[in-house]
Amino acid sequence: MSCLQCNDQAPLLRVLNATHYYGGRKGCADVSFDLWPGEVVAIVGESGSGKSTLLSLISGRLPLTSGAVVYRDALGRDRDMASMSEGERRRLLRTEWGFVHQNPRDGLRMRVSAGGNIGERLMACGARRYDDIRQTGHDWLHRVEIPVERLDDRPTAYSGGMQQRLQIARNLVSSPRLVFMDEPTGGLDVSVQARLLDLLRHLVRDLGLAVVLVTHDLAVARLLADRLLVMRNGGVVEEGLADQVLDDPHHPYTQLLVSSILQG
Amino acid sequence: MHQTSSIAPAAPAAPAAPIVAIRPDSAEGQVMLTVRNLAKTFTLHAQGGVRIEAFSNLNLEAHSGRCLVLHGPSGAGKSTLLRCLYANYKPCEGSILVRHHKGIVDMATATPRAVLEVRRETMGYVSQFLRVIPRVSTLDIVAGQCTAHGEDRSTALEKAAALLDRLNIPQRLWNLAPATFSGGEQQRVNIARGFIRHSPVLLLDEPTASLDAANKHTVVTLIAEARARGSAVIGIFHDDEVREAVANTVFHLQPGNNHAS
Numbered sequence: 346m347s348c349l350q351c352n353d354q355a356p357l358l359r360v361l362n363a364t365h366y367y368g369g370r371k372g373c374a375d376v377s378f379d380l381w382p383g384e385v386v387a388i389v390g391e392s393g394s395g396k397s398t399l400l401s402l403i404s405g406r407l408p409l410t411s412g413a414v415v416y417r418d419a420l421g422r423d424r425d426m427a428s429m430s431e432g433e434r435r436r437l438l439r440t441e442w443g444f445v446h447q448n449p450r451d452g453l454r455m456r457v458s459a460g461g462n463i464g465e466r467l468m469a470c471g472a473r474r475y476d477d478i479r480q481t482g483h484d485w486l487h488r489v490e491i492p493v494e495r496l497d498d499r500p501t502a503y504s505g506g507m508q509q510r511l512q513i514a515r516n517l518v519s520s521p522r523l524v525f526m527d528e529p530t531g532g533l534d535v536s537v538q539a540r541l542l543d544l545l546r547h548l549v550r551d552l553g554l555a556v557v558l559v560t561h562d563l564a565v566a567r568l569l570a571d572r573l574l575v576m577r578n579g580g581v582v583e584e585g586l587a588d589q590v591l592d593d594p595h596h597p598y599t600q601l602l603v604s605s606i607l608q609g
Numbered sequence: 610m611h612q613t614s615s616i617a618p619a620a621p622a623a624p625a626a627p628i629v630a631i632r633p634d635s636a637e638g639q640v641m642l643t644v645r646n647l648a649k650t651f652t653l654h655a656q657g658g659v660r661i662e663a664f665s666n667l668n669l670e671a672h673s674g675r676c677l678v679l680h681g682p683s684g685a686g687k688s689t690l691l692r693c694l695y696a697n698y699k700p701c702e703g704s705i706l707v708r709h710h711k712g713i714v715d716m717a718t719a720t721p722r723a724v725l726e727v728r729r730e731t732m733g734y735v736s737q738f739l740r741v742i743p744r745v746s747t748l749d750i751v752a753g754q755c756t757a758h759g760e761d762r763s764t765a766l767e768k769a770a771a772l773l774d775r776l777n778i779p780q781r782l783w784n785l786a787p788a789t790f791s792g793g794e795q796q797r798v799n800i801a802r803g804f805i806r807h808s809p810v811l812l813l814d815e816p817t818a819s820l821d822a823a824n825k826h827t828v829v830t831l832i833a834e835a836r837a838r839g840s841a842v843i844g845i846f847h848d849d850e851v852r853e854a855v856a857n858t859v860f861h862l863q864p865g866n867n868h869a870s
């Protein structure tokens with residue numbers, strides 16, 4: 346089977362029995378999965394199912410109560426998240442990783458121009474020449490379909506959809522290997538959502554990004570994800586190929602979730 | 610829950626199924642796909658756990674250069690079977706062995722990653738309906754199948770244009786997204802997308818439903834061309850004329866009684 350010979354021999358991220366308790370209350374428990382280079386995994390489930398807790402755990406923003414998360418870095422070293430220092434984790438988040446928040450205000454610096462938002466991340470990766478940084482900022486605005494004459498505007502002057510596209514540009518400009526997305530289309534109008542989804546779909550494919558995506562919107566999951574994890578009460582109740590889980594759900598909860606989609 | 614739950618460094622993926630699982634090639638052409646003891650039952654938990662059996666103990670083979678037609682009354686499980694072959698549905702029992710490059714993949718048990726690779730490189734699927742992608746032009750939807758495999762964009766666009774032309778999609782529509790097209794036009798875009806690349810195994814779920822005579826004829830020709838390139842075609846065709854024109858073998862599905870003739 347040729348996938349055994351493909352160049353990506355090891356998972357990028359390995360999650361093993363990831364568990365987090367908020368005091369005595371379970372956030373998520375015993376979640377395990379591997380994420381391979383170029384693979385998009387969506388975590389779906391209703392509010393309170395533990396999907397955002399899981400995303401926080403695997404991106405190192407919340408400590409594990411038990412279990413392990415191992416990231417294979419660009420140099421091929423296995424990095425155990427629990428033993429990584431806060432500084433190392435922040436460096437990863439600025440360089441090899443991206444994090445797209447539901448609310449762009451959480452992922453952008455609102456007092457800095459759009460170009461500055463993009464340039465800041467480039468400088469964190471070592472870029473120094475002003476002209477190069479400005480040109481890359483220019484290219485990325487174009488790529489996320491923001492008029493380039495808005496390069497020097499602050500994000501506060503942008504619409505919600507533009508802010509979200511800018512946040513995506515800020516994250517992707519450093520060619521990250523792994524991007525976490527928390528409801529990236531959540532706060533947007535339906536028409537703006539479609540455009541953003543289409544843009545994301547192309548970028549993910551063109552850049553070969555590995556993505557962990559949290560969404561409660563199954564249509565978003567179907568369009569973007571290779572694989573789904575369905576969460577309920579802090580645990581994974583069903584997982585598999587995205588279209589298979591959505592078209593032939595086995596678990597009672599997944600069946601309920603899928604049958605609750607309004608037919609357009 | 611997942612097949613790899615070890616955090617040991619860089620463990621190689623599990624070995625592929627043994628090649629002996631597919632019987633030697635016959636005079637009919639290379640065996641591309643073997644279905645063994647396949648069973649599919651749906652359990653509807655929201656409706657009191659009612660169980661609906663689509664089929665059980667189903668066996669079939671598909672050969673390169675030949676067209677196997679799944680035939681039977683509505684509700685006999687034809688589409689369910691086709692979707693199982695593509696791993697869109699998960700069978701309850703049995704195996705679906707597909708020749709993939711130099712090995713064999715069991716679509717019933719393969720990992721999502723392996724299934725996606727088989728779909729990308731070995732197995733094509735044309736459904737009755739186009740899943741519309743917002744904002745992508747018709748030409749790009751069709752050509753995208755080639756460029757995604759590293760083919761040159763201008764060649765891909767030429768091939769896409771030629772195919773859309775053969776399927777009588779007016780040129781003025783090529784640069785539009787097919788969301789607003791008629792059902793028949795969307796279906797033909799879907800056919801163009803399914804046929805633009807050579808698929809060693811090609812699954813067709815009523816590709817000619819709601820097409821006019823001229824377009825039906827084109828699809829029949831496309832199927833013949835795919836067979837000539839060595840595709841093993843497995844399809845559902847309600848239209849008697851089309852079925853007779855394309856079938857080498859007819860597999861009859863009846864609830865509880867499934868066999869080849």
